[in-house]
Amino acid sequence: MELFEAIKGRRSCRNFSSEPITEDIIMEIIEAGTWAPSPLNGQPWEFIVIEDNATKEMIYQEAERCRKWGEEASGWKWLGKYRVDFLKSAPVLIAVVGDPAKTGLDAYLDEGGVGYQYACAAAIQNMHLAAHGLGLSSLWFTLYDKKKMREILDIPPEKNPVSIVCIGKPAGEIPAPPRKEVKEKVRFVR
């Protein structure tokens, strides 16, 4: 697949078929994640692969709790219709766990300490593109309380469960959410 075609064609999927994914494919997607850039090449990530239904159910319950809380806190009506069942139907969930101790020199800067999260985000995007290149779909999922996710996945308190990447075959076509005109987002300093 041509690179720009892959970048533009990747979509967030919220409706997966239950078709399983082999361990080889899972590892290929994770390996793509590990080729992301990171501060001082510290590779501040770990990956927890979740295939077990009982754990998926706990993650689903936590996301539902946050969804309901979020609807109240924000007043956003769409959250009432937003379903997170894909957390149970996606064959694989991969938690990307970041290590704040590996954030690089930005640890010493004002507003620093985020380099490790950028690196994890880059890894996640690589994973999305790899999944897309392999004919799969994925979702970047963050609607959970981090303390609760540490409990569910047995993650130590000093590590950050940055995101859960849901992966599977899409159950249908996914329309592309529109993008703003590039020109609206760009300023040249010449």
Ligand SMILES: Cc1cc2nc3c(=O)[nH]c(=O)nc-3n(C[C@H](O)[C@H](O)[C@H](O)COP(=O)(O)O)c2cc1C
């Ligand atoms: C940091 C981040 C967090 C996100 N969290 C969620 C989430 O919790 N649930 C969800 O359904 N989508 C989530 N998304 C996916 C976005 O909604 C999605 O990327 C956006 O609507 C554009 O759609 P596209 O990815 O198909 O281009 C997240 C994306 C990012 C980058």
